[in-house]
Amino acid sequence: MAYKYLWTPLQLGPVATRNRIVFSAHLTNFAREGLPTEQHAAYYAARAAGGAGLIITEEHSTHPTDWPYEKLIHGFHRDVIPGYKRITDAVHRHRVPIFAQINHNGGQASSMFSRLPVWAPSPVADPLFREVPKAVTHAEIDEIVAGYATVAEHCAEGGFDGIELQCSHSSIVRGFLSPATNKRTDEYGGSLANRARLLLEIVAAVRGVIGNRLALGVRLCGDELIENGSTIEEAVEVSRLVEASGHVDYINTSIGVATASLFMIEASMHIPPGYALFIPSAIRKAVDLPVVGVGRFKDPLQAERALAEGHCDLVGVVRGQIADPDFAAKARAGATDEIRLCLSCNQECVGRMGLNRWLGCIENPRTGREHEWAVTDHVALTAKPKDVMVVGAGPAGLQAAIAAARRGHRVTVYEKENVAGGQVRWAASVPNRAEFGDMIRNQLNECRRLGVAIEFGTGVWPGLVEEKRPDHVIVATGAEPQRPWWVSDPDADESARRVVDVRAILDGSAPLGGPQSGDSVVVVDEIGFHHATSVAELLADRGCAVEIATPGMVVGQDLGITLDMENWWIRASAKGIVQSTDLVPMGFANGELTLLHHPTGANQTRRPDWVVLAVPPSPVEWLYNDLKSLGVSVERVGDCVAPRRAHAAVVDGERAGSSI
Amino acid sequence: MNRPDANDADVIVVGAGPAGSCAAIAAARAGRRVILIERGPFPGSKNMYGGVVYPRILDELVPRWWETAPVQRWVVRRSTMILSETGALSVDYRSNAWGQPPYNGATAYRPDFDEWLSRQAVAAGAQLVTSTTVTGLLRDASGRVVGVRTDRPDGDLTASVVIACDGVNSFLAKEAGLYSATDPSNFTLGVKETLALPKHVIDERFGVRDDQGVDIEILGGTSGVNGGGFVYTNLDTIALGVVLKLPKLAAQKKRPEEIIATLKAHPAIAPLIEGAEVKEYSAHVIPEAGYSMMPTMVTDGMVVAGDAAALCLAAGIWLEGVNFAMASGMCAGEAAAAAVARNDVSAKGLAPYTDKLNATFVLRDHKKLRKVPGLVLSDRVQQRYPAFVTSVVERVFRVDNPQPKPGLRRIVRQERKRAGIKLSELIRDGWTGLRGFG
Amino acid sequence: MTVVACLKWVIPRVDDDDRFAGISAADQSALEFALLSARPGEDVVAVSAGPLGAERALRDAVACGLSRAIRIDLDPRASSSAVASSIASAVAGARLVWCGDYSLDRGTGSMPGFLAARLGIGQALGLIDVTIGDDSMSVVRRLDGARREIMRVTGPAVLSVEGSTARLRRASLRGVLAADNAIIDVIAGMSSPIDAVDEKPYRPRARALAAPSGTSALDRVRSLTDAGTATQRSETVVLDPPEAAARIVGALRDWGYLG
Amino acid sequence: MSALVAVVPVRAGVVPAGGLEAIAEAGGRAILIGSGASTATTDLGAARDVTVVDINVSDPQAWGRAAADVLSRLGLADSVVVPASPDGRDLAPHLALALGVELFSGATEVTPTRVRVARRGGLAIAEHRPAGRFVATLQPGVRGVDPASMAPTVNNVDIGAPESSTAVMSQEVLPPDVSTMDLAEAPRIVGGGAGLTDAERFAQLAEFAKSIDASMGVTRVITDRGWAPHQRQIGTTGIVVDPKLYLAFGVSGAVQHTSGLGQPDHIISVNTDAHCPMMQMADLAIVSDANAVLDELAALLSKDSAS
Ligand SMILES: Cc1cc2nc3c(=O)[nH]c(=O)nc-3n(C[C@H](O)[C@H](O)[C@H](O)COP(=O)(O)OP(=O)(O)OC[C@H]3O[C@@H](n4cnc5c(N)ncnc54)[C@H](O)[C@@H]3O)c2cc1C
Ligand SMILES: Cc1cc2nc3c(=O)[nH]c(=O)nc-3n(C[C@H](O)[C@H](O)[C@H](O)COP(=O)(O)OP(=O)(O)OC[C@H]3O[C@@H](n4cnc5c(N)ncnc54)[C@H](O)[C@@H]3O)c2cc1C
Ligand SMILES: Cc1cc2nc3c(=O)[nH]c(=O)nc-3n(C[C@H](O)[C@H](O)[C@H](O)COP(=O)(O)OP(=O)(O)OC[C@H]3O[C@@H](n4cnc5c(N)ncnc54)[C@H](O)[C@@H]3O)c2cc1C
Ligand SMILES: Cc1cc2nc3c(=O)[nH]c(=O)nc-3n(C[C@H](O)[C@H](O)[C@H](O)COP(=O)(O)O)c2cc1C
Ligand code: SF4
Numbered sequence A: 001m002a003y004k005y006l007w008t009p010l011q012l013g014p015v016a017t018r019n020r021i022v023f024s025a026h027l028t029n030f031a032r033e034g035l036p037t038e039q040h041a042a043y044y045a046a047r048a049a050g051g052a053g054l055i056i057t058e059e060h061s062t063h064p065t066d067w068p069y070e071k072l073i074h075g076f077h078r079d080v081i082p083g084y085k086r087i088t089d090a091v092h093r094h095r096v097p098i099f100a101q102i103n104h105n106g107g108q109a110s111s112m113f114s115r116l117p118v119w120a121p122s123p124v125a126d127p128l129f130r131e132v133p134k135a136v137t138h139a140e141i142d143e144i145v146a147g148y149a150t151v152a153e154h155c156a157e158g159g160f161d162g163i164e165l166q167c168s169h170s171s172i173v174r175g176f177l178s179p180a181t182n183k184r185t186d187e188y189g190g191s192l193a194n195r196a197r198l199l200l201e202i203v204a205a206v207r208g209v210i211g212n213r214l215a216l217g218v219r220l221c222g223d224e225l226i227e228n229g230s231t232i233e234e235a236v237e238v239s240r241l242v243e244a245s246g247h248v249d250y251i252n253t254s255i256g257v258a259t260a261s262l263f264m265i266e267a268s269m270h271i272p273p274g275y276a277l278f279i280p281s282a283i284r285k286a287v288d289l290p291v292v293g294v295g296r297f298k299d300p301l302q303a304e305r306a307l308a309e310g311h312c313d314l315v316g317v318v319r320g321q322i323a324d325p326d327f328a329a330k331a332r333a334g335a336t337d338e339i340r341l342c343l344s345c346n347q348e349c350v351g352r353m354g355l356n357r358w359l360g361c362i363e364n365p366r367t368g369r370e371h372e373w374a375v376t377d378h379v380a381l382t383a384k385p386k387d388v389m390v391v392g393a394g395p396a397g398l399q400a401a402i403a404a405a406r407r408g409h410r411v412t413v414y415e416k417e418n419v420a421g422g423q424v425r426w427a428a429s430v431p432n433r434a435e436f437g438d439m440i441r442n443q444l445n446e447c448r449r450l451g452v453a454i455e456f457g458t459g460v461w462p463g464l465v466e467e468k469r470p471d472h473v474i475v476a477t478g479a480e481p482q483r484p485w486w487v488s489d490p491d492a493d494e495s496a497r498r499v500v501d502v503r504a505i506l507d508g509s510a511p512l513g514g515p516q517s518g519d520s521v522v523v524v525d526e527i528g529f530h531h532a533t534s535v536a537e538l539l540a541d542r543g544c545a546v547e548i549a550t551p552g553m554v555v556g557q558d559l560g561i562t563l564d565m566e567n568w569w570i571r572a573s574a575k576g577i578v579q580s581t582d583l584v585p586m587g588f589a590n591g592e593l594t595l596l597h598h599p600t601g602a603n604q605t606r607r608p609d610w611v612v613l614a615v616p617p618s619p620v621e622w623l624y625n626d627l628k629s630l631g632v633s634v635e636r637v638g639d640c641v642a643p644r645r646a647h648a649a650v651v652d653g654e655r656a657g658s659s660i
Numbered sequence B: 001m002n003r004p005d006a007n008d009a010d011v012i013v014v015g016a017g018p019a020g021s022c023a024a025i026a027a028a029r030a031g032r033r034v035i036l037i038e039r040g041p042f043p044g045s046k047n048m049y050g051g052v053v054y055p056r057i058l059d060e061l062v063p064r065w066w067e068t069a070p071v072q073r074w075v076v077r078r079s080t081m082i083l084s085e086t087g088a089l090s091v092d093y094r095s096n097a098w099g100q101p102p103y104n105g106a107t108a109y110r111p112d113f114d115e116w117l118s119r120q121a122v123a124a125g126a127q128l129v130t131s132t133t134v135t136g137l138l139r140d141a142s143g144r145v146v147g148v149r150t151d152r153p154d155g156d157l158t159a160s161v162v163i164a165c166d167g168v169n170s171f172l173a174k175e176a177g178l179y180s181a182t183d184p185s186n187f188t189l190g191v192k193e194t195l196a197l198p199k200h201v202i203d204e205r206f207g208v209r210d211d212q213g214v215d216i217e218i219l220g221g222t223s224g225v226n227g228g229g230f231v232y233t234n235l236d237t238i239a240l241g242v243v244l245k246l247p248k249l250a251a252q253k254k255r256p257e258e259i260i261a262t263l264k265a266h267p268a269i270a271p272l273i274e275g276a277e278v279k280e281y282s283a284h285v286i287p288e289a290g291y292s293m294m295p296t297m298v299t300d301g302m303v304v305a306g307d308a309a310a311l312c313l314a315a316g317i318w319l320e321g322v323n324f325a326m327a328s329g330m331c332a333g334e335a336a337a338a339a340v341a342r343n344d345v346s347a348k349g350l351a352p353y354t355d356k357l358n359a360t361f362v363l364r365d366h367k368k369l370r371k372v373p374g375l376v377l378s379d380r381v382q383q384r385y386p387a388f389v390t391s392v393v394e395r396v397f398r399v400d401n402p403q404p405k406p407g408l409r410r411i412v413r414q415e416r417k418r419a420g421i422k423l424s425e426l427i428r429d430g431w432t433g434l435r436g437f438g
Numbered sequence C: 001m002t003v004v005a006c007l008k009w010v011i012p013r014v015d016d017d018d019r020f021a022g023i024s025a026a027d028q029s030a031l032e033f034a035l036l037s038a039r040p041g042e043d044v045v046a047v048s049a050g051p052l053g054a055e056r057a058l059r060d061a062v063a064c065g066l067s068r069a070i071r072i073d074l075d076p077r078a079s080s081s082a083v084a085s086s087i088a089s090a091v092a093g094a095r096l097v098w099c100g101d102y103s104l105d106r107g108t109g110s111m112p113g114f115l116a117a118r119l120g121i122g123q124a125l126g127l128i129d130v131t132i133g134d135d136s137m138s139v140v141r142r143l144d145g146a147r148r149e150i151m152r153v154t155g156p157a158v159l160s161v162e163g164s165t166a167r168l169r170r171a172s173l174r175g176v177l178a179a180d181n182a183i184i185d186v187i188a189g190m191s192s193p194i195d196a197v198d199e200k201p202y203r204p205r206a207r208a209l210a211a212p213s214g215t216s217a218l219d220r221v222r223s224l225t226d227a228g229t230a231t232q233r234s235e236t237v238v239l240d241p242p243e244a245a246a247r248i249v250g251a252l253r254d255w256g257y258l259g
Numbered sequence D: 001m002s003a004l005v006a007v008v009p010v011r012a013g014v015v016p017a018g019g020l021e022a023i024a025e026a027g028g029r030a031i032l033i034g035s036g037a038s039t040a041t042t043d044l045g046a047a048r049d050v051t052v053v054d055i056n057v058s059d060p061q062a063w064g065r066a067a068a069d070v071l072s073r074l075g076l077a078d079s080v081v082v083p084a085s086p087d088g089r090d091l092a093p094h095l096a097l098a099l100g101v102e103l104f105s106g107a108t109e110v111t112p113t114r115v116r117v118a119r120r121g122g123l124a125i126a127e128h129r130p131a132g133r134f135v136a137t138l139q140p141g142v143r144g145v146d147p148a149s150m151a152p153t154v155n156n157v158d159i160g161a162p163e164s165s166t167a168v169m170s171q172e173v174l175p176p177d178v179s180t181m182d183l184a185e186a187p188r189i190v191g192g193g194a195g196l197t198d199a200e201r202f203a204q205l206a207e208f209a210k211s212i213d214a215s216m217g218v219t220r221v222i223t224d225r226g227w228a229p230h231q232r233q234i235g236t237t238g239i240v241v242d243p244k245l246y247l248a249f250g251v252s253g254a255v256q257h258t259s260g261l262g263q264p265d266h267i268i269s270v271n272t273d274a275h276c277p278m279m280q281m282a283d284l285a286i287v288s289d290a291n292a293v294l295d296e297l298a299a300l301l302s303k304d305s306a307s
């Protein structure tokens, strides 16, 4: 299909974008001491070089009372300007416009970092921060407005082409707009016109300082997805007011609020693509301003369709460009197949934000590290190409192969199965997680491009290494399920044969075909990630009665980090999955599972038809040990070093491959 | 002998490229009935090249041509760049005099330039037929060429002389038996990208203004495939391309797109094109081996000109063909017209064409540079010299006090060893190069 | 009697570079049918309403064997009803008027209908197949929903054809050489007030898209995510081929696709 | 102030493509005119106020004149929206001529005072502000329709049999032919991918598709092999389709393929790999050899039709 709209230019006030792809605002945690860094500059520049039409930076705080997380850029200090210049210069070199998002988080914050009371329209505590904010006085409102103006001035001085006001998911402006958080009775509360007063005051003040040289945009939330929050009808009304102000050049959109319904803003793969498109579509019907649609756009054709069907004028592709900075350029060149498709896994981008770490990507080791790569990129080719053998075509092995081949080595991957992917294949084989498997497709594409040979159906043993005589071996043999100590010996206790690992369910190797409709199943979750929950869903779909027991405080603890928890709860309750916590498995014998409730010390028992184990696996390390003792030049990566997750596998592989 | 006035035309010119249009102008000016046949919907529609023409030859055919020719920029800087993996050495010459009439070289788009040139032919009285492909030669019993066959119904046309200007790999010259067997190593593949940037950005980056332009030829930087590259400035686009030796390209299993991408990422090139948008990508075969592969130029009733006669010089440091095409076309047109007038269109009667070529720069340049293509495209020059030359220069220029600098000669010796170049080869190549370029 | 082909010459580029101008494949088909459907002794006339450049297209048409070519000198921005009126007066009395279904700029396709209305003769538009008989033609017209209508044309009519219906014959070389000097009749078009319009870049209109339903936030989340509310999607079964086939047919029945 | 009214040509009780959109655009006021118009009044989307004129006509001239006649009988002086379906496109000029008003063809948006028309092959929009009454045809697909809220009021008008031209006469209307219809229009598609082992399989697949009134689509791998023409390829570089039912045989479901797949209500996938994306997308994912399943289906359905 030919693209008709995606590559056409668009005018946003004084600024022209060369295409319709926007790298919309997102936190990066790259800031240090409240200042932008070289890491920011290189990160944004990479997306500019990769063909993005417009870049919008992460938020800059407009006032000292706003400091909800450590690594926030304090836009209200003049010290930020040199850092701004560094960013804008780097991006402008690629002739891409860049806007700054400015914001005050309002009551969606805590005093932890600032040690100042947080400000909000009314003293309504945010459900996540659980801190009662101070209702702002009129003088303080004026101070807020002035803060926006000051920061806008800094941005203009720092070379930005435009300003975006984040009034959408975590903002004092949203706080005023939303009936859920605005309980005021003065002229800033009550009717929508009153609730929107602050927004319009800020718009006017910012336009006042930036004049007509810079573009001004407003990002609005189309449905807060909280009780009594604002919904699409109000968002449409607000857009009309915004347009009528005559000061605004475009409207960006978003869904959910950052503290209560964050999982809908940065939707994981469980939420269908295009889920938030109804918002720009409704707004666009009401206003003539260009509107940005955002939310799980990962394919250029999908973006083109949204434009062609008139739902938006620009498309925000955030994680799509976190995963592949060249998203736009590759699509434009017709090389759609070469795009490193984002998995919507949230593991290393969104996931790291909550952990106060800099932003990365599970499948792109360079993300967030652009400032280090920029220097060494072109000189990457090796002077002495070596023959490299990689054992295992899981994520670790494939990444090692890619990195080595990129350096100019001759690489062959040996995989004992007939397909690539290792555990990722199983991880992606459960309901709604197929996109996780794109990781392997992406890696295989890159291997093909770099000329990596892959020998399937070839298990490696020391003899093969002696025969092939590679210069270097990278072992990436992964991890295998292990039986925990508390399960009786199946040779002695026949009932123990009905205790199986999740992988046996997924690969169909469980005895008797595994749990069938009507069977009762206890899934033991000691890993705290998708392993237990997704298999539980699979079995519930199959008609089993499923309970998950975990020693943790919640089932699938780390789902919180990837924003999968809320959805999991909704689905689990719909599928009748029982979640039992604080239970440590103590034994399984004669069909009986004993669980210790550790806060009370009381034992509980279950007699399920099946026990399914999501428990720590053990590394497959024999090959590495054998080769090492034979004196072969060998290294190991991924789960066979210590079983972790896919990102660790990729990072290991990249490091090993690029250092040959 | 056929009667000339019974023919459809005196002269048929096949191909309205630079060679064909000039041939048509020359023959029509001499009063002959000329039909110019072109397969594209308009002349130049499908023709590609790097982007620089040296049209001074037009002084004779189209006086004050610079006033009407569709030119992008006038070349005032020519430079040759030698690239290693990370380094670059440039020899740069600039003359603002080239930016004034009568001018020297210019950048131009072929669809514009070729179409303009064909209009000069029509103005001179030639009849232009487009969307028509010549599919064969008509010959009389003696084997003499007496016309052409086209892909149109009722499509045979007769003429006293056929001038084949059908470009590289000329199928007419082959059909007439003028080529010996072709060897793929005599051809290179040209790949080019047109990159868009605003005019003022180009002006700044290349240090030019108004309608001034730059012509950069590149040696090295082609990912180990033998060949060269070029960068030319148009008004608001940059033409960047590589010229790759066909057998090497095949042997190394590299895709031309990748090679051009690597060249674009080279530290010496990347800043020139940063932020540019790719507007066009095209590829075309070029005859490369120069004088040593030229066909016989003349046979009974037919002459060959331009690329069809392999009159193209594309050896990394030069990429010229249009000027040779125009000059040879002009000579062919004049010779054909004269032969028709004398009523002797046999090979002998057309022989003055070759004499003319010999008397002009066309064949002189080609003879002088006879061995240059071989040299420039040799593995030695391609794969070892760039690294060698740039590291010598790098070490001479490097300021790493307080150590005393080794003398230039020692540096050269050390670097030569490192690059694995034998002294005898260096001397021999130096000599060939001097003879060619000097 | 005459048979007419109407050709619209279009520059399909924003920069108005007329080297890339021409007529659409549909217009080429129309020209071919005009040549094919003319009876012995009938004139075949090509008409193009447009600027001087349109004569190039007319010359190409002449080269294919026309009797006459007419250019109606008309501003290219004239409304289609003005174009139709001008053409109607130029071709009045024609037995058949062939048009392309769409011009190169994909126009609006309304000209043929107008022409028929103005001329007061029959019409058969959007044809995908034409069979020319001795005293009538059988034509197939595209309807929506992939239906087709078969029609018989006996009297004077305007016909419009799609681009794939015929391939324009290749003009002979002699024809091409002669057409260079052919005379094109130029007549003045009806002056029509050129209707003042704003032209803006195309901005597709938003199609209807339902907002999430439900008054509680949880209901709206559910309706946006399908979480837990969807019918069981994704049932995976391992079956041998006969079972698989039976299962497929069964599912198609359950879902109402098979009777 | 004048408003808009939709004139929707109906054939054999079928509302044409874009008919519902035209009604919605006219704010729910519509005249359904044509054969079987009186049977076409259910599921009219946004319709509020519908006039039905059941006449047997397929000659656009007569059809257009009849519509003008109805408008004047009803005393309506509104501007008219007609769907730009084949019939709508045909009758609109006649209607405009009969009413003596301007026609705007292929509009993307119509209001009583403003008409937006696509120009330059869809690169530009021309905005007209007609002073008086006009007829406009609305491009199908430009606006979509919201689901029906309530049943419209319907009244019938009888205008007798119109006089048709004899120069062009309708002979027959053929039902859709699934094997030749545009894939983009097809409501049911059977797709084949690299899991089907040779060219003959695609003849077999087309045969099976036909037996369930579906059209055949393929992946790029298949068009690259030359086993099916390009207009059968679904996806990023092929056709964008939007069927209700999709059956995939040996298709892995690469994103370039599925991006063009629209949002089918039902998907069945037959594949030997249970984990590929196509299987994940399917309502019914069958792990089996697609080639053999196809043989079985052929046998099963021929038995079916025999019985
Ligand atoms: C059900 C499940 C769900 C998961 N979900 C997630 C998730 O959501 N997110 C996440 O980040 N991680 C998840 N993981 C973990 C993740 O898949 C692993 O951490 C990751 O795959 C490890 O990569 P690897 O390359 O080191 O090893 P593996 O993926 O195990 O690959 C090792 C490969 O080596 C091959 N091999 C072994 N021995 C030999 C030999 N001698 N010769 C040749 N080949 C050999 C194997 O066949 C295999 O293909 C999940 C794991 C499972 C089982
Ligand atoms: C990548 C590349 C870069 C180059 N860069 C430069 C440069 O910067 N400067 C420079 O001076 N030269 C350059 N050249 C060389 C230059 O393009 C050629 O030497 C020149 O175009 C030759 O002109 P010509 O008229 O002989 O042939 P062409 O330009 O090839 O013209 C042949 C014409 O004949 C027509 N034709 C062919 N066969 C038939 C047929 N059977 N019937 C009818 N018509 C037919 C073709 O359509 C075409 O119009 C470059 C070449 C390439 C490939
Ligand atoms: C720029 C670009 C554009 C592209 N555009 C398109 C496009 O428009 N449309 C498109 O379709 N593709 C497109 N592609 C190609 C796309 O990326 C995929 O390669 C293609 O869709 C895969 O087709 P496939 O599913 O038939 O083949 P494969 O991916 O090879 O899948 C074959 C499937 O058959 C299964 N299988 C094998 N044997 C059997 C058996 N006996 N029984 C059952 N199942 C079996 C396998 O398990 C596998 O799932 C494009 C690619 C590029 C680079
Ligand atoms: C790590 C991360 C942080 C984000 N932070 C912000 C933010 O500070 N301001 C904002 O307006 N949106 C923020 N967003 C939301 C994005 O702008 C965007 O709406 C969201 O990622 C959905 O787009 P995608 O599916 O293309 O990733 C963030 C998104 C991510 C992934
Ligand atoms: S970590 Fe996952 S969700 Fe985030 S950008 Fe990378 S692939 Fe996408």
Ligand code: SF4
Pocket: none
């Ligand atoms: S488990 Fe909860 S409290 Fe502990 S670090 Fe994670 S998010 Fe914070």
